[in-house]
């Protein structure tokens with residue numbers, strides 16, 4: 001059928017034709033924003049889930065909800081090479097300028113800018129980055145110690161006080177939150193702790209791979225009290241069917257039931273894969289209904305496309321020993337797997353694999369769902385690894 005009319009949207013962060021199965025978490029976000037605006041305490045949200053489940057799409061939707069509720073917002077994406085301070089500073093500057101233009105009296109916005117300036121000065125000294133022009137005298141003694149766990153809470157406090165003065169709540173949305181270092185995450189947690197203690201109108205909405213298991217000690221217990229961690233997973237069979245059927249029904253096309261069953265069998269309900277199979281099946285079908293045969297024929301195209309795009313970009317960033325570790329995991333199946341089992345497939349000691357495991361976690365390829373276990377962050381990655389490296393001998 002006509003590819004131009006194809007309703008499906010495979011791609012990182014591409015809004016799906018219909019955001020299925022996420023009503024509950026979106027409602028949670030609405031409640032959070034309503035309560036914080038009314039100065040009632042509520043846990044911030046950190047969405048966690050595997051690659052391609054729709055975290056970015058949800059975060060964008062939550063930003064829209066925030067704006068509808070009168071929030072000013074910033075949305076940033078963390079990455080491996082950029083520090084939290086460098087990432088946030090320019091956005092906070094813009095936010096303060098926005099607040100400055102709003103009606104209202106008082107000097108808290110100006111103070112916010114002065115503190116931001118001292119914060120930037122302190123980070124530049126300690127980590128040598130960010131240049132954010134601010135034609136203002138820095139305020140000495142606030143947010144300028146160079147210790148992020150002290151400075152970030154100070155900075156958030158003056159920012160939120162400025163927001164409060166202008167009667168405008170603020171939402172900070174951060175995607176790929178797992179790329180922050182331990183100390184950056186703990187600084188964020190401390191900052192949100194302060195927001196809650198003072199009942200200041202600032203919410204944090206984050207998304208990323210599961211981070212809680214990686215947090216230690218005090219940060220972890222604070223995090224559990226301050227945040228809820230909705231698990232964003234694959235869609236149920238019924239929701240997956242709806243995500244495929246509804247968009248095509250709008251243009252008088254339908255999927256046969258057996259076609260839907262086959263797509264669910266292949267995708268396990270993972271949103272990215274649903275979009276990809278929906279997309280190719282549509283293009284492949286000559287007319288409505290889209291049949292099992294169409295889906296089967298489309299599969300022959302989808303797999304190489306996924307291999308070449310979704311999986312391959314991640315694979316190509318790996319060193320030979322990292323590939324070998326993942327291949328050993330794939331040998332054991334979809335997972336999670338015990339570190340000791342992976343080591344025995346590779347014929348070596350668990351301890352000797354510590355460094356390669358740490359690098360794979362840093363690259364966001366694997367995570368530890370529970371102590372001693374390792375799992376892929378990319379759904380169906382085990383199948384891909386077996387296709388990519390067919391010849392593999394377990395020890």
Ligand SMILES: Nc1ncnc2c1ncn2[C@@H]1O[C@H](COP(=O)(O)OP(=O)(O)OP(=O)(O)O)[C@@H](O)[C@H]1O
Nearest residue numbers: 011012013016020051052053054055056057271272
């Ligand atoms: N609820 C949903 N129903 C149907 N399709 C969805 C849904 N949520 C997301 N998608 C589709 O899934 C794909 C992946 O979405 P998105 O990029 O938000 O995932 P992600 O979790 O952020 O992935 P990553 O961890 O790789 O950044 C997109 O093509 C999107 O259109």
Ligand SMILES: [Mg+2]
Nearest residue numbers: 013055056175
């Ligand atoms: Mg994403």
